[in-house]
Amino acid sequence: MTTVTPPRRPSTVIVGRDGFPQLLRAEWTKLRTVRRWGLTLLGAVLVTVLISLFSASSSRLDLAGGGSTAPTGPGGQPIRDDFTFVHRTLPADGSITARVTGPTGVRPDRAPEWAKAGVLVKENTESGSDYAALMITPGHGVRFQSDFTRDVAGGAASAGKPHWLRLTRAGATVTAYASADGRGWHEIGTSRIDRSTGAVTVGLFVASPNAQSMKRAFGNVSISDNPSRSSARFDEVTVKGAVSGTDWQRTDVGQDGGRQGDGGQGSGQQNSGQQGELVRSGGTFTVSGSGDIAPGTPMQPDLVATSLNGSQLGLVLIAALGVLFITAEYRRGMIRTTFVASPRRGRVLVAKAVVVGAVAFAAGLVASLASYLLSMPVLRDNGHKPPLFPEFALTDGLVLRAVLGTAALLALIAVLALGLGALLRSTAAAITTVIVVIVLPLILVSVLPLGLSQWLQRLTPVAGFAIQETTPRYDQVSSLCLPEDGCYPQGALAGFATLAAYAVVVLGIAVWRIRKRDA
Template structure:
């Protein structure tokens, strides 16, 4: 009888090693690097990304370095315009007043029109931050340190300080009376509110080094600008007019105050002007502590309408096109030539094959994208400075700054995820032209549509499509209390950078999962 042939022990081990995931990664890397035209596609993507970015920032200039702006205590560009009634507070003390009848006197659009009176969509997002309340301010110069407890037109009671800080109190509507109080003890200021002037609720406390020595304590009114945005396919027209508001104050008391009660109109860089006659509070009412106070302007951060870092990375939108083509070709070329059968014979576990392709392609495009995005920033940032984008409205930036580093690395990661998404679509459709067209459409078409859609629809599109991934490029600090309109064409995304990037990653993960499922169920 013939003895059975036994497979040597090392044979199964060798087969397992060849089918190991590390070996599979090496095989896919070999395929990618040995096709010359794929290397050219990578190089063209890097070149386009850098070239388009440089051209974009070269064509963007600001006359004279931008408008003159007020600078807050921390160097941030701010708005500081108000009608102030005040008296000196040399030491510990408090300021208390009842606020009622807060009104926006210019609720219509800057051109006098009404919402919906013209084609497009009218949006006014800042009138809700019209405010009136009690304040302790270092002095009457614009940009000086302050703490305030205010009633706002659309956001209830708030405690705000040094322009960039905002703390929510009760959600009291502006039609209701509210007693507000600030108590100063050393350099700590504590804000309170009350519905009846008897039972007080603490809003918050803050310690500010800028509020030492003699300060000014009193009440103020300020009105955020009214903004109108007419949006239609092809462009957006934004008009902004000065807001105007009024509020009634009574039971005003400054405990520890001295020097008599005065009023001032504060506004413009370093500018304090006389109160206009029509807005001046009569002396008798001023002394009695019961009067109407009119105001305009705003007390909040001043946000630039352009993001320098994002501008230097704007070429990524074009650079992703050749990377999308590479992602599609990395799988469809094997289907077209029948090489996929050889690949799957050598490694029958189809999900692992596609996963290996995704890892190799994503890694290579990330490295290429990172080189391109670093060059974009290092070349583009000095150009923006020469073109007038200077502090304080556009702060100094460095590659090592947290938001900048996140945007630069994040953009490279975005390009890598897009290439993986393209790979997945190529595996699903198995047609090069169809897959490339689809990936370009889902990324570029929303970019075109958002400029003409109503803001709500545009923001929904930016949240729900792969375009959301470009939120990773946003480096502007946005404040809820700032008077600004979030326009998509200016790169303002309604979601945070990481949540937007997560949306793109989710699309790629779902597409890759579907592609693996299809490859497992369908014979090649």
């Protein structure tokens, strides 16, 4: 009698082999055993490093004029600290209160949105010394600013209507208060200045930053960066704790060492320095000035992003690997064998995504580390040095974010390319799509009008490159920066999240589609 053994069903074949760890191992084995895929990864690393080095060596800075002599802030960053200051000495604790009307534009007629007029406590009249300032701005209401980078909103202020401002000093602590009517006061915030004991200067100030605009048409950039001048009126000015017997002095901080004038006693008496102007009539002060007290925003490229520029070409090879990792199986018909061994197709695609993403991250990390370490000395040799440019170390938080973020960026691009390959099932079509949605926008942002360039940076997958940006952007400063210099309209994490969303959505659609279609 012959015993016939029934054939095993496909589901029986994969018992013990369809777990996710087993899928990961199988996909990893596929990837590492195909020699040309390993060469593609190596090529991506080499292209990234070499293009980064070329970009660094091509970025030369002409310092024939001696470089920047601007003061630096507490963190070593360039700052602006030039404005008109009408002040008295405050030997110990005390306060200054004033009713402020303005600022209004003198040149041009409309004051810049971040023109400033208000009360100020400053360590001394030296440019770069510590301070706390409470001010009115034409475009952003009442603001409390300190440390050159800290900015706190203090409420709305109607244009042309007076607003009462007050700063009180208690040791090293300065507290800001504002009032719409001079009776009901609300606290805005506190700050500390370096000098906890001893005399400080307190007074009234006006600053008016440059009126800036930038346009681009047909690849040509036109930049307008003109000095402005604004004016404000101060009355009901009281200083508690000031040195008795002293009068107001005007100092143009940061201008020729600080030009000074007397208090302008008498109706209509006027004193003009290089920048500032004070007209005093009884208890009313009319102050005009230019400049700014704020973080510096030089129109310079982001050095860390420059050192990682090669990733913009290296991504093409990473994307090619992501596409081939799925389309090669479709082209050769091996995908049927894969799905017979592992019928849960969605899990197969997710396993492929994990493997190719991990491999791309590892290769991207090697490439970004090498690019940064090799390119940064070249940039320094080409003149990109402090104080015009900050000093960087690999252990700095922003640098680490950029280097690790570049590796994660390439991993997401690999996953995105894998999803496109699964949807299109054509190597040529999928790689062409990657080039259209990622590489082409990277080229266009340097030639399109700025509005369109920023739209591409915000809404397309190239938003992920914002993770490479290390130049601080401050909301309280209007700055000019070209998209091709590494300036993204959104934050670094928001841009990276945009790319991640593209990768997840495309992979999700591919998982859904692969379950519905025949292999």
